[in-house]
Amino acid sequence: MFNIASPLAGLLPGGESTRRLWHFHGGVHLPDEKELSNRTPVQGAAIPAQLVIPLQQHIGAPARPCVGVGDRVLKGQLIGEPQGYISAPVHASSSGIVRAIELREIPHPSGLSAPCVVIETDGEDAWAELPQPLADFAAEDPNRLRERIRMSGIVGMGGASFPSNVKLNPGKDQPIDTLVINGAECEPYITCDDLLMREQATDIVDGVRIMLHILGAGRCLVGIEDNKPEAAEAMCAAVAAAGVGDRVEVVVIPTLYPSGGEKQLIRILTGKEVPSHGIPAQVGIVCQNVGTACAVADAVLRGRPLIERYVTATGRGIAEPRNYRVRIGTPAADLVAASGGYTGELAKLVAGGPMMGFRLDTDAVPITKATNCILALTPAESPDPGEPLACIRCGRCAEVCPAQLLPQQMYWHARAKDLDKVQDYNLFDCIECGCCAHVCPSHIPLVQYYRYAKTESWAREKEKRAAEHARERHAAREARLERQERERQAKLRKQKELAAAKKKVGDAGADDKKAAIEAARKRAAAKRAAAGKAAGAEGVQADAAAKPAADAGPGATNQPDVAPKPPASSTGDTSGTGAPRAPAANDAKAHAAETADEARA
Amino acid sequence: MPLRESFVMLTAITAMALLAGVFGLLLGYSAIRFHIDGDPIADQVDALLPQSQCGQCGYPGCRPYAEAVAGGEAEINLCAPGGEAAMLAIADLLGREPMAVGEAVEKPKCIAVIDEQTCIGCTLCLQACPVDAIVGAAKQLHGIIASECTGCELCTKPCPVECIHLVPVPQTIATWKWPYPARVQAKAPPASELLPEHREAA
Numbered sequence: 180m181f182n183i184a185s186p187l188a189g190l191l192p193g194g195e196s197t198r199r200l201w202h203f204h205g206g207v208h209l210p211d212e213k214e215l216s217n218r219t220p221v222q223g224a225a226i227p228a229q230l231v232i233p234l235q236q237h238i239g240a241p242a243r244p245c246v247g248v249g250d251r252v253l254k255g256q257l258i259g260e261p262q263g264y265i266s267a268p269v270h271a272s273s274s275g276i277v278r279a280i281e282l283r284e285i286p287h288p289s290g291l292s293a294p295c296v297v298i299e300t301d302g303e304d305a306w307a308e309l310p311q312p313l314a315d316f317a318a319e320d321p322n323r324l325r326e327r328i329r330m331s332g333i334v335g336m337g338g339a340s341f342p343s344n345v346k347l348n349p350g351k352d353q354p355i356d357t358l359v360i361n362g363a364e365c366e367p368y369i370t371c372d373d374l375l376m377r378e379q380a381t382d383i384v385d386g387v388r389i390m391l392h393i394l395g396a397g398r399c400l401v402g403i404e405d406n407k408p409e410a411a412e413a414m415c416a417a418v419a420a421a422g423v424g425d426r427v428e429v430v431v432i433p434t435l436y437p438s439g440g441e442k443q444l445i446r447i448l449t450g451k452e453v454p455s456h457g458i459p460a461q462v463g464i465v466c467q468n469v470g471t472a473c474a475v476a477d478a479v480l481r482g483r484p485l486i487e488r489y490v491t492a493t494g495r496g497i498a499e500p501r502n503y504r505v506r507i508g509t510p511a512a513d514l515v516a517a518s519g520g521y522t523g524e525l526a527k528l529v530a531g532g533p534m535m536g537f538r539l540d541t542d543a544v545p546i547t548k549a550t551n552c553i554l555a556l557t558p559a560e561s562p563d564p565g566e567p568l569a570c571i572r573c574g575r576c577a578e579v580c581p582a583q584l585l586p587q588q589m590y591w592h593a594r595a596k597d598l599d600k601v602q603d604y605n606l607f608d609c610i611e612c613g614c615c616a617h618v619c620p621s622h623i624p625l626v627q628y629y630r631y632a633k634t635e636s637w638a639r640e641k642e643k644r645a646a647e648h649a650r651e652r653h654a655a656r657e658a659r660l661e662r663q664e665r666e667r668q669a670k671l672r673k674q675k676e677l678a679a680a681k682k683k684v685g686d687a688g689a690d691d692k693k694a695a696i697e698a699a700r701k702r703a704a705a706k707r708a709a710a711g712k713a714a715g716a717e718g719v720q721a722d723a724a725a726k727p728a729a730d731a732g733p734g735a736t737n738q739p740d741v742a743p744k745p746p747a748s749s750t751g752d753t754s755g756t757g758a759p760r761a762p763a764a765n766d767a768k769a770h771a772a773e774t775a776d777e778a779r780a
Numbered sequence: 781m782p783l784r785e786s787f788v789m790l791t792a793i794t795a796m797a798l799l800a801g802v803f804g805l806l807l808g809y810s811a812i813r814f815h816i817d818g819d820p821i822a823d824q825v826d827a828l829l830p831q832s833q834c835g836q837c838g839y840p841g842c843r844p845y846a847e848a849v850a851g852g853e854a855e856i857n858l859c860a861p862g863g864e865a866a867m868l869a870i871a872d873l874l875g876r877e878p879m880a881v882g883e884a885v886e887k888p889k890c891i892a893v894i895d896e897q898t899c900i901g902c903t904l905c906l907q908a909c910p911v912d913a914i915v916g917a918a919k920q921l922h923g924i925i926a927s928e929c930t931g932c933e934l935c936t937k938p939c940p941v942e943c944i945h946l947v948p949v950p951q952t953i954a955t956w957k958w959p960y961p962a963r964v965q966a967k968a969p970p971a972s973e974l975l976p977e978h979r980e981a982a
Contacts, residue, residue: 235953289956596868596960627961634957639865642830649831649930650842652911659912 198430201450203443205579206435207614209367209534211406216493216500217370221378223504224490224517226273230298230508231545232258233285237334238341239265244296250277253307255484258296261329267342268332270484271307272506275300286511286530286544288537295545298508309482316479321393324479331478332485332548336470337361337439338531340549343471347393349460355394359448359459359466360387360401362410363432363439366532369552371489372469374502376403376410379473380417386472387427389479394465399427400448401469404434436534437612441466443581455608490546492518496525496555505546511553512542526561529554533561534613568621576615576625582608586615586625593628598639601632609633821874822850828869829862833910834932836860841910849874857881861889861931890946891929892936894922898943905935905944 235241242259246252252271259269275298282292313319313327329344349355360383364372376383387399401418403411414429421427432438432447442453444466451462459466470488477483486507493500498519505514511530515521529536530544531552542553576586585604592600609629616625826846837858839845848854849870856870857879864881871878894905894914901919913929916922924935924944936944949955 285953287953288958289953291951291953291956293953624961627958630958631960638955638957645930646829646831649833649911649928650826652913652928653831653833653841656910656912 198428199450200430200432200447203438203446203581204583205581205614206437206443207579207617208434209436209617211434212367212493213370213373213406215368215495216491216502217373219499219501221374221489221502221504222517224506224509224514226300226302226304226506227509227513228300229278229510230272230275230300230506231283231295231510232269232272232298232508233283233293233295233545233547234259234269235293236269236340236507236548237267238339239263239267241294242266242269244280244294246277246280246296248277248279251275252277252298253305255309255486256307257330257484258298261342265342265345267334268330268484269296270332270486271296271298272486272508273298273300274303274305274307284541284544286537286539286547286550290540309484312482313479316389317392319392321395324389324393327478328475331474331483333471333474333478334485334548335468336474336488336548336551337468338535338549338551340547343467343475346465346467347390349394349465353460354463355396355460355465356398356463357449357465358387358390358394358396358399359445359464360399360469360472361439361441361444361466362401362403362407362414362469363444364407365404365434365436365439366534367436368493368554369491369532370493371491371502371551373407373410375469375473375489376407377413380413381420382473382476383414383469384417384421384423384427385476385480386474388421388423389475390465390467390472391426396465397426401427401429402432402438402444402448403429404438405431406434436614437581437610440581440610440612442610455605485548488546488548488550490514490550491552492555493552494529494555495557495560496522496528498522507548508545510542511539511544511546511550514546514553515542515555521555522557524557524559525555526558526563527556529556534617535611564622567623570621570623573620575618575620579614579618581612581614582610584609586629589632590623590625590628593632596635598632598636601629602636606632606636819847819850822847824873825849825870828866828873829859830866830930832861832930832932834861834930834934836932855879888948890931890948891926892924892931892933892944893926893947894924895943895945896921896923898941900941902940904938904940908934908938910934 234244240262243262244258245260246256246258251274252258253274254271256271257268258271258277261268277296278299279297280294281297283295283297284290285293285295287293310327310330313324316324325344325348328347329342333343334340335343335346362372362376364370387401390396391399401414403414405411411429411431418424418427418429430448432444437443438447441459445451445453445459445462445464449462449464451464453459453462453464474485478485487504488507489502490505491500491502492514497515498521500518503514503517528539528542529552530539530550531537531554533554533556536552536554546553570587570590572587574587576590577584580586582605589601589604589606589609592598592604606629611626611630613626616623619625822843823846826843829842829846831842833841835841837845837854837860839848839854845854845858849856856874856876857867859866867881868878870876899922901916901921903916903918903922905922906914906916910932911928911930913925914922914935915925931946933946936942936946
């Protein structure tokens with residue numbers, strides 16, 4: 180309730196108190212259930228016979244496939260190109276042949292399918308040609324390192340899967356002084372980050388050094404919850420071994436859900452509050468998951484793209500819960516099988532943790548870059564809360580909200596579908612942690628209401644923009660029709676004027692014309708008389724040919740065209756006599772034959 | 781009446797008259813100085829409508845309906861593509877009571893598709909489309925630009941060979957929305973179907 184900044188000591192494993200820590204508002208203590216899976220070392224999951232690699236495993240535009248069906252691909256080969264800045268590429272997790280690029284079910288709360296590249300593995304697991312390792316990264320231009328991170332397909336591995344190169348590029352107007360590394364892993368059951376810190380601490384520290392160089396930041400704080408003493412020890416040792424103890428500090432924080440939320444961890448470690456609708460870069464901080472740091476080291480120091488991750492298969496619904504090193508695209512069912520299968524009482528299969536995960540209807544979905552846990556819950560672990568009761572306005576939800584929101588008010592307005600009011604209560608600052616629903620005595624599914632409100636608000640925004648666009652098109656169409664009408668009227672007016680003007684001119688010059696016609700007639704008659712005496716039959720034939728030409732003329736031009744053709748010249752001259760046409764009668768005959776054919780067709 | 785009282789009465793009457801005069805002048809001046817062209821209320825209602833120009837409300841387009849609603853001549857629940865959302869928004873804007881929308885009003889968004897084999901290129905649908913979403917020319921194949929089609933259905937009637945059909949917009953991960961939570965528990969299928977014994981039976 181109150182933000183008491185108490186002098187809570189961050190404890191190193193040796194017990195020495197170091198830096199001051201802060202509280203964030205609210206939070207709940209949950210049974211962490213970590214012992215189910217954190218006692219066995221990580222096992223390498225077998226490469227499956229078929230890898231199903233979704234083209235979108237990140238926030239932003241989906242990748243575009245750059246291989247075809249039937250192509251042979253090698254491990255680490257680019258199979259999907261990023262589209263735009265906020266996008267990430269996708270790589271083949273093992274060598275094999277592309278069998279299909281089609282819609283397949285992916286782990287998503289909707290249960291819908293998405294385009295995936297399906298690779299039939301050949302068992303050789305042969306590497307493709309990798310980009311050059313950049314061992315001396317401190318001498319490299321940060322932009323080059325960012326490009327390497329981008330083309331290695333690295334996205335946030337904590338679950339948000341935001342393209343890391345974008346996050347590591349806050350811009351000149353947002354200088355970064357602190358890099359926060361998130362090793363908190365606050366959600367119950369999940370232990371993949373714990374094991375990663377125990378086993379790959381050196382790589383994580385390498386990744387930290389690389390990111391410090393890219394950001395130009397002076398210091399790094401690694402936050403680890405105090406239920407992971409081995410991980411904290413391993414990380415401290417790696418920091419000491421790398422000799423970066425002056426810049427990198429491992430800070431152990433009290434176990435409280437959701438300390439692993441980005442804004443909450445920043446508050447705990449630095450006391451700063453990220454502003455509403457803002458990002459940590461605005462307070463000079465960038466936060467990255469330990470898995471992301473490890474992937475960055477792999478990409479820069481060894482040229483390897485992101486093709487595998489640690490995943491926890493846990494819950495009392497499977498026989499032997501443990502962590503696996505899994506190739507991206509492996510079916511979740513394979514992990515369950517490798518863990519000894521289901522124990523026989525399954526209430527729910529969840530992708531993610533019990534608070535923020537979503538239910539899966541099938542285990543035939545692939546592991547993606549964002550999947551950190553496959554959780555098989557028994558009825559005892561996930562009891563059916565039954566029908567929600569009425570809200571009794573107890574206010575417990577507001578007491579535990581880590582984002583300091585008013586869940587009760589948001590619930591009332593979301594229930595009434597009054598989305599504007601829900602947004603007034605800062606709906607989009609909700610991190611969907613589930614603390615409010617966890618403590619609600621009436622078992623109201625609060626987070627479902629907020630998720631509905633968020634996606635509905637986005638959908639309405641989209642519809643509004645589409646409606647605006649449609650209105651503009653409609654207005655443009657009306658304008659076009661109006662313009663066409665105006666032009667048509669103008670043309671008619673002009674034609675009328677021309678016709679009137681012609682008539683006047685015509686009356687005046689009519690006499691001259693008549694005289695010219697008379698003179699021409701007399702000449703023609705004289706010629707005919709002379710020619711008729713010399714070759715009588717020819718003249719008759721020519722006359723006879725000229726007549727069908729004159730007849731076919733008018734008929735030939737009556738073609739059903741949208742844009743009427745201007746009348747053929749032959750009709751214009753039919754007022755003339757046949758004789759001037761006699762020499763042209765042969766041409767006229769040929770033209771008449773053509774036009775007669777057209778008229779018939 | 782004694783002189784004093786009539787004097788008081790006169791003062792009162794004069795004061796009221798003066799006040800009335802001052803306010804009258806103020807109002808008159810404001811009516812001219814702050815006069816707005818057009819109908820801002822109709823503009824605001826028009827901004828809430830989906831702009832399909834489909835005519836299902838009975839008015840020839842969204843703007844005429846908006847003007848009718850602003851003028852109080854039309855009910856607020858007539859917009860079919862807008863559905864309940866539009867009705868509530870207009871009710872909120874104008875301070876009217878929300879009304880029930882008809883069942884025909886709530887249906888999934890569809891777009892029109894032309895069957896290429898049947899199209900004869902008559903251009904009748906081209907002329908009917910209120911947003912010019914159909915491309916083509918006389919005796920040429922007509923095609924509907926899917927991204928511009930609003931699903932208003934105005935093109936289906938003029939087509940002489942009935943080659944235009946409405947298909948629902950396919951839902952993808954990008955367009956999917958969380959449903960309104962109503963009896964969430966009842967809808968979920970039992971996870972026990974994932975267990976091996978059930979899978980073998982299936």
